[in-house]
Amino acid sequence: MPDGREEDAPPRRRRTVALAALVVAIAILLGLGVWQVERRAWKLDLIARTDARLAAAPVAAPGPADWAGIGKADEYTRVTATGHFLSDRETPVLAVTVHGSGAWILTPLVTPEFTVLVNRGFVPPDRRDPATRTPPAGEVTVTGLLRVSEPGGGFLRSNDPGAGRWYSRDVAAIAAAQGLGEVAPYFIDADATPNPGGWPIGGLTVVTFRNAHLSYALTWFGLAAGLAVLAWRARRG
CATH class of the missing domain: 2.40.50 (OB fold (Dihydrolipoamide Acetyltransferase, E2P))
Structure with missing residues (x-):
């Protein structure tokens, strides 16, 4: 006569694998959320530095001696x-x-x-x-x-x-x-x-930076929370 514990082993293994997959998914979603928080901090710093350059008095346009160092950090x-x-x-x-x-x-x-x-x-x-x-x-x-x-x-x-x-x-x-x-x-x-x-009409430069990182972070954290609830319920079941 089969042992009841042996018959229950496959469902337990499937449940363990499902829980492990949920834990991995939660970890990935939390990582994505943290990454978006870090990106938001970087974007806010970029906006602050750009605003400071826009508000500063004009300086002489960089000459040949400074051309090698010109990059995105100098824009605006x-x-x-x-x-x-x-x-x-x-x-x-x-x-x-x-x-x-x-x-x-x-x-x-x-x-x-x-x-x-x-x-x-x-x-x-x-x-x-x-x-x-x-x-x-x-x-x-x-x-x-x-x-x-x-x-x-x-x-x-x-x-x-x-x-x-x-x-x-x-x-x-x-x-x-x-x-x-x-x-x-x-x-x-x-x-x-x-x-x-x-003509021409100058002064039309548009200086904007899309900053939706907070909403992205909340989305990833929300999904992670939802999966955590599913994992808790599955564990209790």
Whole structure:
């Protein structure tokens, strides 16, 4: 006659395996929740540092001696540079703004020490042709935000220098296409100082950081709590 304990062994093993799987799942969900809490702290620090740079007085645009160290940590620093524009070598780059779709106008600014691309601002399609705008003349001082290069192109679209189609502000590629030689590895988003004739419109940089890490953390912790309840009930059963 079979031993009742032997007949009960397979269900016990299945229950043990299920409980072990729940424990592993709970541990993973708790780890994901902690990771999101850490990401939230990092994002809040990033926002605070960016806000500080935006509120600070402008500094001189970094010259060649500082180019090797330029990176994401420098983005949105307020900078200023003085020189003259090479308006005949401007490059329109696809843009979508509060004013609709059109183009950013990137123009080389030649300073006494180096050349830097300046995003002078937005123009609608009917102002894309330089002949429809008043070119800047003489020496100018530009104040704006330091931005890192955007290599490659836009979403699902690659820059096509040969056809003059630009979907991102790729500093190196634009400089090569315009025959500018060595330029600063960043570009400057000009502020809202009016341009001659009103075009382009500067000062349209959008500085936002998505911060949904708290909701993600609560979701992972909530799922972990739900599984913990299931595990407790299964253990009692």
